[in-house]
Amino acid sequence: MxxxxxxxxxxxxxxxxxxxxxxxxxxxxDALFGEGLGLDSIDAxxxxxxxDKDYGIKLTDPLEGKEIFKSIEVLATYITANRKK
Structure with a gap:
């Protein structure tokens, strides 16, 4: 991982x-949004x-995205469990 x-x-x-x-x-x-990297909604x-492009994962629920994009650690765990590519 x-x-x-x-x-x-x-x-x-x-x-x-x-x-x-x-x-x-x-x-x-590190937080990806807010205090961490300071990403915004366009970045999301x-x-x-x-x-979608790199891992074949389609996010349709904005609340799900909010949870997944908390940190690199959370995102990597999600991708490992759900990747299609």
């Missing part, structure tokens, strides 16, 4: 143009597209 976490960090930095961050800057349990949409 460590490889997946690193891959997620790299993808998030690239997809959301977070040039000020490196993989090492993002701890597995980008993450939803990334889940």
């Amino acid at each position: 460590e490889t997946l976490k690193t891959e997620l960090k790299e993808n998030i930095i690239e997809q959301l143009n977070l040039e000020e961050f490196t993989v090492e800057d993002i701890a597995d349990n 949409l980008e993450l939803i597209v990334m889940l």
Whole structure:
């Protein structure tokens, strides 16, 4: 799962143009929204597209997304359990 976490960090930095961050800057349990990386609702949409494109996971429930996007740790666990690709 460590490889997946690193891959997620790299993808998030690239997809959301977070040039000020490196993989090492993002701890597995850092919040992705608010106090952590400071992502917003537009970023959430980008993450939803990334889940579909890269892992074959379609999110349709916004509340589910809110839970899944808490941290890299939570996101990686969800992907491991639900990935289609």
